[in-house]
Amino acid sequence: MDTVGIGIIGCGNISGAYLKAMASFPILDIRGVADLNRSLAEAKAAEFSVPAKNVDELFDDPKVEIIVNLTIPKAHVAVGLKALEAGKHTYSEKPLGINFAEGKKLAEAAKAKNLRIGAAPDTFLGGGHQTARALIDKGMIGQPVGGTATFMCPGHERWHPNPAFYYEVGGGPMLDMGPYYITDLVNLFGPVAQVAGFAIAPRKVRTITSEPHSGEHIPVHVPTHVVGVMAFANGAIVQIGMSFDVAGHKHVPLELYGTEGTLIVPDPNHFGGEVQLLKKGGSFEVQELTAPYADANYRSLGVADLAYAIRCNRPHRANGSLALHVLEVMEAFQAASETGRTVTIATETQRPAALSDSLIDGRLGK
Incomplete structure (x- = not known):
């Protein structure tokens, strides 16, 4: 090829x-x-x-x-x-x-x-998230009911060498970190139908503590603490919280609920991680990862899938329809906060095809 x-x-x-x-x-x-x-x-x-x-x-x-x-x-x-x-x-x-x-x-x-x-993100193609998807598709949690998606930290000015753009239009925790969580949720549950939410910016100025700009001040032009609810087309309701204003918390990144069980999904900013399943009446058990790309940072997996898709004349997974849908969902939290109303999502997208096989093991048409 x-x-x-x-x-x-x-x-x-x-x-x-x-x-x-x-x-x-x-x-x-x-x-x-x-x-x-x-x-x-x-x-x-x-x-x-x-x-x-x-x-x-x-x-x-x-x-x-x-x-x-x-x-x-x-x-x-x-x-x-x-x-x-x-x-x-x-x-x-x-x-x-x-x-x-x-x-x-x-x-x-x-x-x-x-x-x-x-x-991006293409982390949803990683072995941890594809294993979680396979468990959902096999009915291991029953009918999806809901879940929580949580990213909260004190802000990127602690570590990033040039953090100012995180607080400009186009930045903030929802547009920066939300794509990982919402894209993975679409991979797991399918498209979003409605959004409700609130967004605030508690501080108008941030102080950089990382080098080489330590001590400099950054004006804040976007909400830095966003919370809300996503109603999915499959009926599930997921709470989400994205923040650059929280000192610390004990929530797992993604926890999904169904009528028959609960699934803990790895951090969607990474390709691998531990998947845990609790069946009704039981306790959480670590699941064997059944999909590839869980052992490293494969940031470009989506590019490789696109390249193979071009050569094999098939759809690619980290596609424009998915990315545009996620963008509309993220923007809807701000609109919901400003209007006090639930926002209906207009874009339509499909769950990307599951990635159960390696892109380089010869089964490239999948």
Whole structure:
């Protein structure tokens, strides 16, 4: 099978994880990395033995089929549109866009040009989450009833070298961390039908404590504590809490309830982790992981699946429909908070196909 040429735009904090993981997938041919800051591109190129190029060179390279867009959130759609205009498929870091309107614009442009778009997170394809899905699909928790999804921390200014964008439009805990949780929930339960919620920003200014900007102040332009409820099309009701204002908590990331059992799902920011199942009348038991990609950080698994999907002429899993649906759901929490009303979700999407086999074991049509 022919390899698929990859051009990476954006050489910030997350790019190293992508470049390292891409070595796991022989179908991916990294044609170059680019960044507006040339020195960043050259540093990543040297570290991973790939070419450093400028953005236009990647767009003009006929062997680049997929642009992997690792820029900051507010640039995701602009870069994606340029990639589509250059005739490239595009896969971006999460979220798909900083609001639903621009995400929809990207999706419509891709459809018009008969090109594919995809977006992180792809962690739902990891062995921990696919094992949890298989248990649900086998009826091990019975009829889905509800659950909780929780990410709460004091804020990213404690550790990130350049944390300001987390507090700009397009940032905040819901758009930053919500994609992991909501995407995994769509993988597990299917699409969301309605959203209710509240969103606040207790502090208008944050102080950086990480280097190299320790002591500097960041203005806050987005809600930093968001709570709400998602009503899924399958009837389940899931409570969600996303916060950059909580010192600590004891909630597990994802806990799902059914008429016959309860399932503890691993942290959706990771590919693996422990899956626990409690059957009614019993106690929690650790489950054997039955799916691949649970033993490392495979951040680029969605890109590899997209590449194989192009070659095998099948749907890819971390697709634009899924990403746009998740973006609409996340935006709905703010709308619900501002209006005091429940928001009906307009987009339709399907649960992505389960990933029970390795992408590289020869069964590529799945």
